[in-house]
Amino acid sequence: MSLRRPAKDQPESFEFNTSSLEAANVIVAKYPKGKQQSAVMALLYIKFLDMPYIKVYEVATFYTMYNLAPVGKYFVQVCTTTPCMIRGANQLVEACKEKISENECELSNDKSCSWMEVECLGACVNAPMMQINDDYYEDLDKQKTLDILDKILNGETPKPGSYRGRVNNEPENNRKTLMDLKNA
Ligand code: FES
Numbered sequence: 257m258s259l260r261r262p263a264k265d266q267p268e269s270f271e272f273n274t275s276s277l278e279a280a281n282v283i284v285a286k287y288p289k290g291k292q293q294s295a296v297m298a299l300l301y302i303k304f305l306d307m308p309y310i311k312v313y314e315v316a317t318f319y320t321m322y323n324l325a326p327v328g329k330y331f332v333q334v335c336t337t338t339p340c341m342i343r344g345a346n347q348l349v350e351a352c353k354e355k356i357s358e359n360e361c362e363l364s365n366d367k368s369c370s371w372m373e374v375e376c377l378g379a380c381v382n383a384p385m386m387q388i389n390d391d392y393y394e395d396l397d398k399q400k401t402l403d404i405l406d407k408i409l410n411g412e413t414p415k416p417g418s419y420r421g422r423v424n425n426e427p428e429n430n431r432k433t434l435m436d437l438k439n440a
Contacts, residue, residue: 260317263325263361276302320374325361330408332356332371333387339380344397348386349373351401355409369409381425382418391416 272280280302283295293307296315300322316322320333332352336345352371356364360372379385382394386401393404395418407414422428 260320261324261361262317270303272302272304277304280304320372326363326370327361328363328367328369330369331389332369332405332408333374333377334371335375335377335379335383335385335387336373337376337380339376340383340385343383345384347398348384348396348401351398351405355402355405364409366409369405379425382422388414388416394418395420395422 280299283298283302284292284304287295293311296307296312297319300312300316316324323331334345334348334352336349352360356362356369356371361370363370374387377385377387377392379392379394382392384396385392385394386396387393388404388408393401393414393416396404397419400419404414404419418424420428
């Protein structure tokens with residue numbers, strides 16, 4: 257399960273740059289007077305609203321797409337929800353601890369990579385799986401995960417998709433049903 261906690265090291269102060277301020281004003285202007293707090297999710301990508309800190313905190317700590325600590329150029333998200341967990345997601349977590357950092361949401365020694373646990377990424381049929389930036393890596397075990405992480409730490413781009421040779425989410429060893437239907 258993902259643990260949502262802001263990074264311990266926080267900047268002393270914060271100020272928008274000019275382009276972020278312009279973008280924020282455009283977003284806030286889309287909402288009716290008195291309802292501007294509804295812009296919080298869009299603004300968390302930029303930031304600012306006259307609303308209690310705790311309400312922003314609630315939103316930011318609920319959704320894993322808001323990063324609460326700096327992430328690396330390669331951002332590894334390991335799904336540890338039930339289907340992935342019963343298929344061995346803990347081995348993927350072990351691999352991340354060995355190759356990237358002992359704790360999630362910490363940068364690797366060369367600062368190029370970070371990892372975290374997340375809730376279901378919608379690829380349960382190919383569990384266990386992880387996402388690296390925009391790509392899904394599926395049907396993994398510890399060794400396959402170590403190999404993938406070695407590649408990204410060496411600046412290579414490993415092939416996304418199933419690591420048991422499946423085509424997308426088809427059953428292993430070809431289809432088992434609808435065999436009489438052409439193009440099923
Ligand atoms: S439980 Fe892992 S992708 Fe759904």
